[in-house]
Amino acid sequence: MQLMVPATRLTNIMRHVSVCHSLKLCGVSLDEVMASNILEASFRTINDVIIDHVNTVTAETLGKLVRKARPSKNLIFSNHSTLQASEAIVPDLLLSCSASNITIEPSVTLFHRTFDDAALVRLVISDLAIRRAIRLPLCAITHNGINDAAQAFYKRCCDVMAELTAEMRAPQWEVSVSFPSSMLINRDLIEVPIGMRGQCTIWGYLPHYNDSFTVEVRVGAMNLRIIVESP
DSSP states (O other), X not given: XXXXXXXXXXHHHHTXXXXXXXXXXXXXXXXXXXXXXXXXXXXXXXXEEEESOBOSOOHHHHHHHHHHHOOSSEEEEESOOSHHHHHHSOHXXXXXXXXXXXXXXXXXXXXXXXXXXXXXXXHHHOTTTTEEEEEOOSXXXXXXXXXXXXXXXXXXXXXXXXXXXXXXXXXXXXXXXXXXXXXXXXXXXXXXXXXXXXXXXXXXXXXXXXXXXXXXXXXXTEEEEEEEEOO
């Protein structure tokens, strides 16, 4: 069953819903007042949280909303177009969510500065990052961050493998993070340390044809792909 609810009646309706398949806010801007009203409702979602237009809501309130909803499948932010919106959608929001697919797609080219090298490392080694695909917008990740994230993931995998006993099955991880290429990324400076050779590859089109490439780390059944796409 799908309910199309006017924004003015959303809070009253949600107070009578304990579980819903998905929470989709479309055609209306999510501001602090609306987010706070939804937080007062007694509900949780099972699969998806889709917010079509983040507007003036704060990072703190948006984080509370996502944690309350607890989406397990999709977390999607789309069509936002302001600096304030980009500052509300932060790495901690993704790190506190167990959704297997996360997408951030602004309606215009918007630089999300909080998604930087440190954030990329945190995303790929998070305890929730076991089977997850994350699509980021234009952000502050550099070639150094890609190097650091690949090495951090490799180290985590090696630590896990070292703790396995003969009776234990090796974990299966499938993690991917994709984002547009930018001037902060120099493909020629992506390095594969000697200790990771054979388990880390860099592949894609020739640089003068395309800016896209993929850095892949595979340790047993644990796999990470960092995908840099042409803008």
